[in-house]
Amino acid sequence: MMKRIAVLVFAASLILAPVAAFAGSPWTEEEGYPSRAAGKFGFGLKNVLLGWTEIFTQPYDDAKAGENPITSFGKGIFNMIGQTVGGALHLATFPITAVDIPLPENGNQLL
Numbered sequence: 001m002m003k004r005i006a007v008l009v010f011a012a013s014l015i016l017a018p019v020a021a022f023a024g025s026p027w028t029e030e031e032g033y034p035s036r037a038a039g040k041f042g043f044g045l046k047n048v049l050l051g052w053t054e055i056f057t058q059p060y061d062d063a064k065a066g067e068n069p070i071t072s073f074g075k076g077i078f079n080m081i082g083q084t085v086g087g088a089l090h091l092a093t094f095p096i097t098a099v100d101i102p103l104p105e106n107g108n109q110l111l
Contacts, residue, residue, distance in 0.1 A: 025040070025043055025102070026039070026043065026107075027040045027042070027043050033097060037094055037095060037097055040090055040093075040094040041091065041094040043087070043107060044087045044089070044090025044091035044092075045087065046087065047087025047090065047103060047108050048087035048091060049087075050083075051080050051083035051084030051087055053080075054076045054080040054108070055073065055080050057076070058073070058075050058076030058079055059072040059073050059076055078104060079104045079105055082103055083103050083105075083107055086101050086102075086107070087107070087108075
């Protein structure tokens with residue numbers, strides 16, 4: 001039993017450690033519960049539907065900035081997975097506005 005608790009604590013620390021590197025989601029600045037819940041739902045839906053576009057937008061943006069688009073493709077894959085999964089978690093938890101799941105690059109910026 002103690003081994004399971006130790007594994008859970010370790011896993012939670014690995015999951016929560018990078019949270020400080022991500023900014024808060026834009027819906028967290030809304031006033032009132034209805035606005036925050038609607039903002040969280042919309043933010044999650046946008047990231048679920050548009051997360052896949054990071055494979056293309058990340059290399060394009062980095063190439064414009066003079067960075068290597070090949071390595072940017074890897075960043076795009078990471079962002080795609082993080083934003084799509086994070087968006088699904090935002091959709092699943094939109095009634096609980098106290099929970100913010102930080103996303104890579106603060107979520108999808110297309111809309």
